[in-house]
Amino acid sequence: MMIDRRTLIKGAGAALTAAAALGPHGARAQAADPLCYASVRELIAMFRARKASPVDLLKAQIKRVEAYNPKVNCITYEHFDQALKEAKASEDRYRRGTARPLDGITVAIKDEFSRPGWRTTQGSLIYKDSPPATESSAIADALEAAGAVMPFQTTVPEFYLFLGASTRAWGTTRNPWNLEYSPGGSSAGSGAALAAGFATLAMGSDMGGSIRIPASQCGLYGFKPPFGRVAG
Template sequence: MTEIWKMTLGQLTAGYASGALSPVDAAKAAFERIDKVNPAINAIFAPMPERALEAAVASEKRWRDGAALGPLDGVPMTIKDSVAMKGTPYVRGCAANLGNPLSTSDSPPVARIQEAGGVILAKTTMPDFGMFAAGVSSAHGTTRNPFNLAYNTGGSSSGGAASLAAGIGALTIGTDMAGSVRMPAAMCGLAGMKPTQGRVPHLPPSAVRSAGPLARNVKDMATFLTVLSGEDLRDFGSIPPEQRRYEDADPAQLKGMEIGLCLDAGFGCETEPEIREAILRVAREVEAAGAVIVPVDRLIEFDPSEALNKLFFLRSRLEYNAMPAEKRSLMLPYALQACEAAGEISAIDYASALEELEKAKAQMYRHFGRLQYMLTPASPVHGFPADDVGADTKSALRHTNFMSLVNQTGQPGAVVNCGMTAQNLPIGVQVIGRRFDDWGVVQLLAALETMLGATPDIAEPN
């Protein structure tokens, strides 16, 4: 029998229903796994064993009484530092926030998880304010990739991805503003999704940041997405749920489907040969299944990096301004420098950046007049050192070039594993769809997972 900490969501709930497994045993096994692997990967922040075991006991009774709340009831999982949960720390990766008051309310994702009976084990690490797609933090230290401890997890949902890939819990939730769910999911061999903007409500409301699910397979990810989706009046941008369950989406039938293939974002880091070849292999498999692959030269025709950086760093500057001046030096040096530089951005600079991004969004979305979906690398690089803020240490978001515009346009984007590098690091392929077609993106992702058979085993960090 598979060890309980290795089990998928479906295996766990089938065991609960039959009486062969207990949510209490699953929670205890998850904490044992934390004790075993977290010293190596440093992914867990604020474990909550008493609360988790209390939730597991309640779930066990519901399953025994035939009154389970649904497919997440009793399933152990983690949540990102920046996803507020009443009575827990809300540090957002920054040492200056250590010791701040605990959260006084639950964010929409936490409320949905608890309503569904999910067992929240702990919060997970992230970089300062989520400012970069890497696993380094002034509050938490360095989170390491469980497949190769010398390498980065990607970010900013770094701890969630690393812990899940190492067998801690069956699910985790992250947030994504420029690839922060998809990048660590890809770098840690997981399925992860940034849904259509508003599909999963989150706080504070944002036009570009979305909460999203990560799992070790597409079906579990889709099940989690169903639970998380739907309107919440606290998030004015949230949209009604689809009247169907994402886990019921069959793998897409690819025959005749026109799918774009883009290997050059037009800006940011250049796609490495090993990554390019891996994505080309995916395209050949998709084409062999009957799809029509349409080459896309580049996502857009100019470099919007400076405009993106201005918006991201100005957002973080607000948090910098709100903290006591004497605590600012506690920030990670890159984050501190970026926030200080953001103080020099004028209103005209900000307006110009917004205008430039409107042009970038228009160029990005024009591809989807003809195409329903597009395949791209998740990351253009195979990885980068664990202690670095990005593949380019002077411009920390350059390796998010295939992801960041998906947040700007509000489209759904999702990743699944498609191979391993020479350094034993996962390679992810990204699927981008039209706005509101989350169902179709899940279908195509499921088809790729089945076709490629590349889902890695749970990592044993050493």
């Protein structure tokens, strides 16, 4: 029997949609607060119109982290108290009309970039109990200046040298669409967190595919900045 291309694509799409809706592993298939998967543009419009607030967004995503991260396992350290203070400050700036470009937008941070008081472990037991950082990475400073909220750090393979994340320090990070699969790497936790609706944006880094691979395996858009164009 011959099937034309349009019918084949339509049927395949319906099958994939059904599988996602019925499968127990697809985090997004579960009932999610619409804020968790809203785009940056949509969220900023809602914040400006007072239809939602940065605090609403953060609390919705924290609820999702608590529900699904025990299975996905894409977070090293949570910084929810600090993030709540940042979200409230963003809320105040929207109220005063002084909002910054990314005010209130949540950004998951790869376990490579530092902020004062945070530990950067590089996915290794060697650094899991290392002293907290005293300085910020340039990109963390830029995000903070833009008003972003940074609620947690995300898992990586040990020393960023694998296309997934399974370490003695943090265990195995799984793809939220199907827990039997890897999210890719080395920005594994960032890709998984974004796909699971735990954050609106996520930081990664890429020398040999560490943004591009998780983006492709988690159904995301990934951007590998050109050298010399974006501070790291």
